Amino acid sequence: MATLLTLDPYATDWLNLLTRWLHVIAGIVWIGSSFYFIALDNHLRPPKDADKGVGGEAWEIHGGGFYQVQKYKVAPEVLPEPLHWFKWEAYTTWLSGFALLVVLYYLHANEFMIDKSVADLSPIEAILISVGLLAASWLVYDALCRALDSRPLVLAATLLALITLAAWGISHLFSGRATYIQIGAMIGTMMVGNVFFVIIPAHWELVRAKQAGREPDPAWNERAKLRSVHNNYLTLPVVFTMLSNHFPFTYGHSYSWLILVVLLVIGAWVRHFFNLRQTGRTVWAIPVSAAIAIAVLAILIRPQSESAAGATVPFATVARIVDQRCAACHSVHPTLVSTAPLGLTLDTPAEIQRYAPDIRDLAVNSKTMPLGNATHMTDAERQTLGQWIAQGAKIP
Secondary structure, three states: OOOOOOOOHHHHHHHHHHHHHHHHHHHHHHHHHHHHHHHHHHHOEOOOOHHHOEEEEEEEEEOOEEEEEEEEOOOOOOOOOOOOOOOHHHHHHHHHHHHHHHHHOHHHHHHHOOOOOOOOOOHHHHHHHHHHHHHHHHHHHHHHHHHHOOOHHHHHHHHHHHHHHHHHHHOOOOOHHHHHHHHHHHHHHHHHHHHHHHHHHHHHHHHHHHHOOOOOOHHHHHHHHHHHHHHHHHHHHHHHHHHHHHOHHHHOOOOHHHHHHHHHHHHHHHHHHHHHHHOOOOOOHHHHHHHHHHHHHHHHOOOOOOOOOOOOOOHHHHHHHHHHHOOOOOOOOOOOOOOOHHHOOOOOHHHHHHOHHHHHHHHHHOOOOOHHHOOOOOHHHHHHHHHHHHOOOOOO
């Protein structure tokens, strides 16, 4: 199968492992610091030495010791040394995530990005669309923030509408799996853009003002803080998209774009619960409503079992479909890949019967296999497989 660059599968596996490992580590550090500082802000109480410019303080205990943390309204009288910055966590997360996008999707666009039944794109076209959408996501989001910063609810509603539109539109360009990753990468780009273009420049402005003997402008603090709060609410949604490739029952559904939007909203809603709880307000209606929403969603998208009624499907028909549509990858001697993914082979009747549940979930219900429908499995063939499985997946 044509790709932009042919890599040895073993080398690809190592690139995948190392890049994903770095991405996860950096993401944990970035998300952890984000969660901590939002919680710290929510825990601040009026200080005893407010006359020194301190806006709030918090007492904490961790690791066998007590900590007193103070936050200044704008800046201290004298800049301390050393001054610790929090930026490389965000940069490393995005850079490693983009590298992972290249290794897994851009270099294997035909397998993981393109679904010919959705749109007849070439690998170059798919990649250019993806990169263009990453850039557009930041430009549009930043413009919205500048126009609607003083109207947070309107901004949130507008952003949700645009993400919904993007999810729907991308689902008509890419495979379901790639759609989820693309939306996640776009949200991640918005988040790291906040750090690189707004938060860190605001910090530099505060530092340079003190170094020049000027009084820092509090507006820089407020702008940086607002974008930090945005990132806090986007964290749980973007984490879901990064995990989504493990759950084909979501991205493989015919309404995958809508399922994605619902889960993103639930993630942000749950984050709101913790933000409120850290200020002393425990609104149990939030996690309860989130749990109900997930239960309703799970019921609505539950795969419908194929009816066992009708003429008995002969195993010979099933074996022919598997040989033509599945064995190109899932065989001891595959033709489209070097080795069978996950070691799953479908060469014998016993193997086909053993993996019948996987065939049902991935090829019949979610239609995520074959990847990109590379072997052109038809809906009629999927229905035949589903009916055979519903009839007991019998073999001679």
